[in-house]
Amino acid sequence: MKILYCNCTYAKVVPKDVKQDVLRQLSDSGRAFDAVADLCDMSARKDPALKKIADGGCTKIVACYPRAVKWLFHAAGTPLPDEGIDVLNMRVDSAEHVVKELLV
Amino acid sequence: MSRTEGRNLRVILYEGPGSTPLDDGDRYQVLSSLLDNGFEVTRPVAGQEVAPPDDAPVLVLGLLDGEPLVAEDHEVHFRDLAQVNALDAAREVRKATGARTLDAWKPWFPVIDFDRCTNCMQCLTFCLFDVYGVDTEQKITVQNQDNCKTDCPACSRVCPEVAILFPKYAKGPINGDEVRDQDIQREAMKVDISTLLGGDLYGSLRTRQSEARKRFSTERDESKALLERKRCLGKLKKELDIPDEVLMTLPSADDIEERAARARTKLAKRQARSQTVKDARPAPSEAEWGI
Ligand code: SF4
Ligand code: SF4
Numbered sequence: 001m002k003i004l005y006c007n008c009t010y011a012k013v014v015p016k017d018v019k020q021d022v023l024r025q026l027s028d029s030g031r032a033f034d035a036v037a038d039l040c041d042m043s044a045r046k047d048p049a050l051k052k053i054a055d056g057g058c059t060k061i062v063a064c065y066p067r068a069v070k071w072l073f074h075a076a077g078t079p080l081p082d083e084g085i086d087v088l089n090m091r092v093d094s095a096e097h098v099v100k101e102l103l104v
Numbered sequence: 105m106s107r108t109e110g111r112n113l114r115v116i117l118y119e120g121p122g123s124t125p126l127d128d129g130d131r132y133q134v135l136s137s138l139l140d141n142g143f144e145v146t147r148p149v150a151g152q153e154v155a156p157p158d159d160a161p162v163l164v165l166g167l168l169d170g171e172p173l174v175a176e177d178h179e180v181h182f183r184d185l186a187q188v189n190a191l192d193a194a195r196e197v198r199k200a201t202g203a204r205t206l207d208a209w210k211p212w213f214p215v216i217d218f219d220r221c222t223n224c225m226q227c228l229t230f231c232l233f234d235v236y237g238v239d240t241e242q243k244i245t246v247q248n249q250d251n252c253k254t255d256c257p258a259c260s261r262v263c264p265e266v267a268i269l270f271p272k273y274a275k276g277p278i279n280g281d282e283v284r285d286q287d288i289q290r291e292a293m294k295v296d297i298s299t300l301l302g303g304d305l306y307g308s309l310r311t312r313q314s315e316a317r318k319r320f321s322t323e324r325d326e327s328k329a330l331l332e333r334k335r336c337l338g339k340l341k342k343e344l345d346i347p348d349e350v351l352m353t354l355p356s357a358d359d360i361e362e363r364a365a366r367a368r369t370k371l372a373k374r375q376a377r378s379q380t381v382k383d384a385r386p387a388p389s390e391a392e393w394g395i
Pocket of ligand 2: 216220221222223224225226227228244262263264265266267268
């Protein structure tokens with residue numbers, strides 16, 4: 001299971017303390033991961049890096065609303081597979097909850 | 105280069121053979137400073153998966169005291185964190201490789217939920233900035249993301265299906281939150297903007313603007329004219345979160361009619377073309393396009 005963390009760099013919509021806490025615990029966890037500055041920005045640019053994430057099998061994506069993440073990938077021409085993708089929402093869930101789901 | 109083009113530099117935070125692992129605190133500092141400055145970072149760990157390489161240039165950062173085990177079948181640069189600051193190194197390599205330099209922008213653009221969209225084209229007709237277009241299958245598409253006016257969610261309000269998202273918008277369901285039953289009640293979502301100004305929005309705007317202009321020319325009082333215009337638009341702004349800049353450029357009734365006529369001409373041409381191609385899927389009817 002791969003991990004993708006979105007830092008939502010270009011807007012303040014994800015609570016800062018939540019994203020910092022999640023990143024810190026992920027960083028300390030000894031787990032491999034990819035971290036991107038801003039999935040929205042990558043989608044706008046149709047960044048080819050999204051394709052390797054979409055094609056790469058089971059992935060936990062730590063970002064925001066699953067519906068937003070799904071259609072951002074689609075908008076970039078790299079739709080996520082129907083199975084094997086788990087989106088964790090830092091906009092509404094606590095860091096504790098996200099990390100628990102992420103590092104199980 | 106437009107804001108929506110270019111490839112990013114991929115930074116690998118390396119702690120494998122040929123390096124000394126970072127302290128937890130240092131690793132976090134490096135990660136957060138790179139991400140906060142727009143870089144993509146991968147932290148590989150032996151035996152675990154990360155996204156595979158693509159043709160983006162790569163910068164390997166770490167406390168490098170030997171030969172790092174990194175495939176060099178594409179453009180790879182190495183910098184030792186004992187010698188350099190991570191962010192400075194990333195900026196330097198980004199420049200050297202011609203990877204995308206980020207100006208500060210808020211990636212603000214509509215994203216369509218195709219589970220909901222019925223291809224009615226109302227968003228295309230409404231948006232004056234050519235953000236929307238149609239693809240080769242005549243499906244609505246967002247084609248010019250960086251034409252979209254930052255913080256303006258107006259088109260999502262005209263979508264009768266609640267199918268337009270702005271992931272960086274504050275409130276649901278426009279931000280991607282689940283669409284609830286009450287959102288689907290069209291009158292609640294599909295804002296009839298003309299009612300906000302008590303009837304004919306465009307007429308009302310025109311009248312007020314020309315009154316403001318008259319006052320400006322007679323009283324030579326620019327601030328009063330602007331105040332009047334602002335007051336007239338304030339209600340719209342409040343109700344819909346639409347920036348002044350966009351309100352000032354709302355299409356007039358004539359503009360809308362002209363765009364609809366252009367869309368009809370395009371459609372007619374496509375229909376004529378599709379009739380000449382055997383087995384071609386029939387072009388949508390005018391009613392299906394909602395124009
Ligand atoms: S996908 Fe969500 S968390 Fe990521 S940048 Fe966009 S709005 Fe922010
Ligand atoms: S207005 Fe909504 S339903 Fe109609 S084409 Fe645009 S996104 Fe689709």
